Amino acid sequence: MASIVERPKSDGSLTFQVRWRDGGSRGSKIETENFPDIESAEQFKKLVDAHGQHWPHGWVRGQGFVEEPAVPGDRPFVEWALRYVRRLTGIDERTRDDYEREIRLHLSLIVHTTHSGLIIPPTICNVTADDVADWVRAETEGLPDPGDPSKWLRRKADPKSIRTRHGLMYSIFQAAVEADPPLRAKNPCKGTSLPRIDDHINEEMCFLEREEYTRVRIEITDPDAGDLTDWLVGSGTRWGEATALQVQDLNLHSEKPTATITRAWKKGKKGSGTGLYLGPPKTKRGRRVLRLTPSQVVMLRRRTAGRSPEEFVFRTSMGKVWHHANFYNRKWRPAVEAAMEKGLTKCPRIHDLRHTHVAWLIAARIPLAKIQARLGHESISTTVDRYGHLLEGLDDEVSDAVEAALSVPAQPALRMVIGG
Template sequence: MASIVERPKADGSITYQVRWRDGGGRTSKVETENFDNPESADQFRDLVNAHKQHWPHGWVRGQGFVEEEAIPGDQPLMDFAHRYVSRLTNVEDRTQEDYERDLRLHISRLVHTTLTGLVVPATVCNVVADDIQDWVRLQKKGIEDPERPGEWLYRKADPKSIRNRHGLLYCVFQAAIDTDPQLRTKNPCKGTDLPRMDNETEEEMCFLERAEFDRIRAEIRDPDAVDMVDWLVTSGTRWGEASALQVRDLNLHSERPTASIVRAWKKAPKGSQRAYLLGPPKTKKARRILRLSPAQVEMLRRRTAGLPVDAFVFQTSQGNAWHHANFYNRKWQPAVKAAVAKGLPKAPRIHDLRHTHVAWLIAARVPLPKIQSRLGHESISTTVDRYGHLLEGLDDELSDVVEAMLSVPLQQGLRVVREA
């Protein structure tokens, strides 16, 4: 711990010297700082102790904290962020509303801590990497209500939400770098230590064996609903893509029958008369063409016989497009509950049929790049992050292959081809 030593001077005055070992180690370098009065020495000693026996951040030896200077053109971060989001042109209205909500509820909590330890509102220019890290930590921990146990003043966020908000904030600061005149030269969001998603992803995902899927399927009495779950698990499409599939998206009579994923249901902007609207798929690479199997072709031909080109492929018995809540509450959830009551150890969501599709492809040795293309992932890293751990299930089979190779006598099992 830091201590204070009084050192008399020749003129009779006293210098109050704060002494400590850097980092607190017994053999570490001795650091000192001098003060003319005991009050200042006491404050500095407490700062050193609070910084775990290191120089306080921003303190200049012999000078103290150096005040930050205002930067020309600086402005409140939230003002700049709202202008940035309002001028986005390549996002849907609902997405823009979600961005505004994240600004209002979460990014607005970002503050800047000055070199003197003073907390001030965030501006475009004053935010540093430590401020971003503190903001991420706040979201991860949340703020509990001290007066109401179990309640939250600010509820902690899951890793995916934190990463999404951080991504938006990154874009805001990048816009400040790219603007003319330039407001920043460095993005403070670069290098942020973000919470990992792998543990949460594994807990949330549910992969079904073929027999487990069949047990749920057997509990669905509606043949139209059976066709829908069959399509979801054999195509790997998202619910919004599958329920938006139209007759004109199918090519069933060529040698290579296909289904084009070109639209999906999207949440409508607030105030709209409808809850969902048709729009493009989730990302650019989500617009894709799926090769169909003979079984899929047979099912799709049966479903689309006599339908107009703009009709939805998967419809209710009344001829309407399926809505997720309707399908989940009336078809999927009752079937899952019935299967669980009969011994099924899992309770999958509808989206888990997409995860199950991937698990079956990996078990069949389909390479991850092909799976990425089939799922419409924007990046192969997304596919690897979410499903790469399933490859570990093939380790035993791979080791068996290696063992078989080694069990063959070398003179019979290996041939060396020499170049002439």
């Protein structure tokens, strides 16, 4: 049987040497292979034992398994991924910075496991579908601290985050598939079984009934903050879109008054010295036109009277742009806490006003396609994934409609009589 010997280095660290006699005979040559950690040494020891005390087939001393020639152009996965993101066009620098952070903190956790069971560094060419599945499992389960089970070395990732990161990984590998010449024959992310997000939605979202919203709203005594709150829940716009709305975006004097969403506040790249700046909405479909209700028209006319076209519609009492932290800490959180003291059983976030808007539309039987357009979702699947479970409240109406259709007596077929 092979054995593992700890070998101290001059700097005080350890290497782990696997030792065995070739073929297992007492007088045969002693073979050795060194590893920087005990886990790799133990894996290799098992391989030597499984191969009858011989070098594992395909293993090159000091290099590991050399199963096939390297693909020209192959490179470490993280290196390729960062190169891919840095060459992307059509995204802002904050988004690029977010992608790079996801690669460094999460996508870098992927490893390649060879057919022999050895774990080696991943490259853009050697990663398999099994490796991607192992990565999803690692993200889902997290990494507890072995010294303290109550703590985490790496916390569990929620299903939505895993799907987002997997989407980025998919794009990175697809670039290798479509390279000229191709570096891969197929994308290892294709067909990955991902965790469901529908069971997680209720933990992320908070939907307010009209009476519950009123409980919170009545606690917001600042008229400017109250107008913004009513707009958020009444329009379903994101915070960055609502606070970027300008007078010129409104059409308040036609038979069908509208508000056009064309811009949103963006965060500058970390470390760049750039704070918030105005940019396009989150998605291409984020550029949209919203029909206004009569009460919204009255409120917007009051807020925009005498204002210039480029002034912001929603501003503080001092005439300044609203900042999320300022609004949350001084207006929203105190109002929610006061409402909870008086019996409100929910603790909504500002973004839950958008979710509440959707819940009200679904309760009013508005089709999901219309809701998708109103929210600015790029795909109807996004709307269905996030809010489809709310349609369960319409099950009675669906069953009644089916019952009504089936209960109509079938009309007898008309007979054509030929001759007299």
